[in-house]
Amino acid sequence: MKITVKKSWRAGVFAMLCSIISLSVYADSVDQYLEDAKNFQQKGQYRSAIIQLKNALQKNANQPQIRLQLAQNYLKIGDGASAEKELKRAKELGAEPSQVLPLLGEAYFQQRKFKEMLAELNAGKEASPKLQATLLGLQGTAHLGLGDNAKAQEKFNAALKLDADSEEAWLGQARAALLQKDSNAATQVDELVKRFPQSADVWILKGELHRLHSEFPSGAEAFQKALALEPENVNALLGEAIMLIAQKKYEEGGKHVETVLRLVPRHPVANYLKGLAAFQQAKFAPAEEALQQTLAVAPNYVPAHLLLGAIQYSKGNLEEAADSLKRFLAASPEHLPARKLYAATQLRLKQPDRAIETIDVALKQNSNDPQLLSLLGSAYMQKGDSAKGIDYLEKAVAAAPNAAALHTQLALGYIASGESEQAVSQLESAVDLGGVSQADILLVLTHLQRNEFDKALKSAQALAKKLPNNPVPVNLAGAAYLGKKDAANARKQFELALKYDPAFAPAHTNLARLDEAAGDVAAAKRHYQTILDKNDKDVGAMLAMARLADRAGNQEEALRWLQQARTKVPEALEPAVLLARYHLRHGEAPKALSVTQEISSRYPDHPLVLEIAGEAQLANNQISNAVATFRKLVAGQPKSAQAYYLLTTAQVQNKDLKGAEASVSKALELQSDFPAGLVMLAIIKDQQGQQQEAVNVAHRLQKKYPDAAAGYEVEGDIYLKGGKVAEAAKAYENAYPRGASAALAVKLYQVRHGLGQANATEALEQWLKAHPEDMAVTMTLASAYQAEKRNKDAIVQYERALKKQPQNVVILNNLAWLYDDKGDSRSLEYAQKAYDLKSDSPAIADTLGWVLLRHGETRRALELLQDAVTHAPDVAEMRYHLAVALHKAGRKEEARVELERLLNEKQDFTGIESAKSLLREIKNQ
Secondary structure (H helix, E strand, C coil), X not given: CHHHHHHHHHHHHHHHHHHHHHHHHCCCCHHHHHHHHHHHHHCCCHHHHHHHHHHHHHHCXXXXXXXXXXHHHHHHCCCHHHHHHHHHHHHHCCCXXXXXXXXXXXXXXXXXXXXXXXXXXXXXXXXXXXXXXXXXXXXXXXXXXXXXXXXXXXXXXXXXXXXXXXHHHHHHHHHHHHHCCCCCXXXXXXXXXXXXXXXXXXXXXXXXXXXXXXXXXXXXXXXXXXXXXXXCCHHHHHHHHHHHHHCCCHHHHHHHHHHHHHHCCCCHHHHHHHHHHHHHCCCHHHXXXXXXXXXXXXXXXXXXXXXXXXXXXXXXXXXXXXHHHHHXXXXXXXXXXHHHHHHHHHHHCCCHHHHHHHHHXXXXXXXXCHHHHHHHHHHHHHHCCHHXXXXXXXXXXXXXXXXXXXXXXXXXXXXXXXXXXXXXHHXXXXXXXXXXXXXXXXXXXXXXXXXXXXXXXXXXXXXHHHCCCCHXXXXXXXXXXXXXXXXXXXXXXHHHHHHHCCCCHHHHHHHHHHHHHCCCHHHHHXXXXXXXXXXXXXXXXXXXXXXXXXXXXXXXXXXXXXXXXXXXXXXXXXXXXXXXXXXXHCCCHHHHHHHHHHHHHHCCCCHHHHXXXXXXXXHCCCHHHHHHHHHHHXXXXXXXXXXXXXXXXXXXXXXXXXXHHHHHHHHHHXXXXXXXXXXXXXXXXXXXXXXXXHHHHHHHHXXXXXXXXXXXXXXXXXXXXXXXXXXXXXXXXXXXXXXXXXXXHHHHHHHHHHCCCCCCCHHHXXXXXXXCCCXXXXXXXXXXXXXXXXXXXXXXXXXXXXXXXXXXHHHHHHHHHHHHHCCCCHHHHHHHHHHHHCCCCHHHHHHHHHHHHHCCCHHHHXXXXXXXXXXXXXXXXXXXXXXXXXXXXXXXXXXXXXXXXXXXXCCXXXXXXXXXXXXXXXXXX
């Protein structure tokens, strides 16, 4: 962009200088400007002519004839938009329709504004036959552009009846013949050359004829003759550029394209050809940029949509690819390659039904096309209809028995349907046909899938002979050794792969996993970092780094890697989903919702997106939105028990128990042993007041999954809700050894504490020993210790938590209390920090006030405690603290009144005995 800006600036300064020089020399002579413009025009130097005509307009802006000449020159360089502007201004200034309309027709044609041509290019019957013929010819050209050949021919014939020498009509008929691939097209063009030998448009048409027949030398000669007549004729330059690009002469073709872009900087076809040349050279970034410039000027230029769709497909931007290809097919529905690419895109988007619709349209006319049959087979396989899928894949193989790729595709179909024997047979056929890469690799993968590790190793070693010094076969051999539980030999193969190619990412990934399994996290990280040093957009490596950080308890680093993956590859779905899950897991519901809203606009129908979006909506209490999202998920995944389960969770929160029961019943109909569904059914029965039925469902789950915690945990939840604490404790104690979790540890503590058991904190302590970074359990244990007056132990837990969350006001507040209790001077520091972070909290103001009081700062303490009680007048502990502050401030009567009122309410609170003692003291004074 920077370079572009500089060129534009210099060009602007140059034009300005030319204008200044012209004005100084010919300040009083508009005629001189016009004469110069005429001379430049005769030489085909249209850009110079435009400069002089603009100079003339500076002296006389209301002269329609100057604007007409300016429009003519704009048309010569293919700038139809600027020509249109000047022509409409000329018409406003009084130019005759006979002068404006033919030129306006050409301006519209250059911009592909065919409908405007038909609507506006009409001359009255009083117009001359020549003008009427010209306009009829232009109307015919418009019909041609809209694909109505019959109507176009009708207009051309009418034009020739009025004027047998109408160049526009003759050109139109020849163009129509060329478009329809008429065998007489060449004859018609030759007659045109004889009739109009000085017409650049005729020579351009002849060049097009030769180009379409790949007669490049003859085509070049015709385009050169057009350029000899008009050196800056944009159509001639573009025609020759197209021909050169077709011959892969990119540098020569590029020069013509750049010439056009100098003449018309935003010319859509020139930018399209620039993009095409870059695409053919696999330079996708500049290709995409050029095509976007085309569409910015001409949003309906369909060839650009096709090419852009192919680029987006290759980059994996599937939603964008689908949109571009859909636009192209709307204009060219019979374009078979585009339809195939569109279907392939839909398959990668997991939209098999749409892919089937796309393919069926083409299959009617191409019933034996092996690629279409293969795509259709893949669509049915993806849809879950293996029988139909394999049927179409077999037809594809029969239609092209020597196509190795189709054997491979059929093999994939057999793999998906579980028919491994047939898969191996097809893959072996593909290998025999010489389809080395994909078929050989899939043969190894099929053996691996079937746990035939010796066969997989043998196939990998055979592939290694075909591809010596190639990392792929030895990496596959390493995978086979892994299957044989031979980690040492697997490592040797992966290291050999890196010897062949030190940057081979799959081998680095496999070695990282071996290191991770061996507990060498540092070595695993080095492998992933090597991948990222080579390709900083490798999503898999970034997500692996996030996973390692998460397992080590380094949540900030895990978040940083997830955010980096999201930033580096914004179109990738997995980082966004994992980032949203991270925020949900850490109680950051608004952030999760923000992420899901972004990806929902890009992937509105993707099951993963709908799932995480609904969960984020539930976390943000957008319950009705979540219900709608999960209904959409169910509509797209009608055979998914998980989809119905998620809908159930939202309906339960929406208090639609009847709908929830229907949804979970559907989930269990699809998968009778679905554990999450059984848990939800038990919850629904309990919420409907059917406690025994709920317990029966829990027992059913326990019987089906005796070694799982879920059945026992839900039974405990049911009992606890019903006030049966002892029964709940027994259920949780059965659940914990079967599936320890933070939630279960907390529940077990709560029921044991409620029963007054001495081992209440045991489960919390066990969990933290195995998961020392679990903040939620750390806070629960600290609070438990504090409640049991085990202040020293509570301080240890809070201090550990504070290292992870130094701005957590609850930790700071509670530590201030505990430090104050033992006379630690840090109590004031921590209480002040908590207050600075959340000064609007009565509890935190009360803590700081109490600590200040204990440190002798009575006046400020009293202000804070009065403020706390004003905002929380029903909290007895705070009112007691205020009474103490009033007493210390010498306001004994006020303290007495507060204490009497507090104690008369018969509230039980920490410090009640101290309050009674203080009241007695005041009364005895």
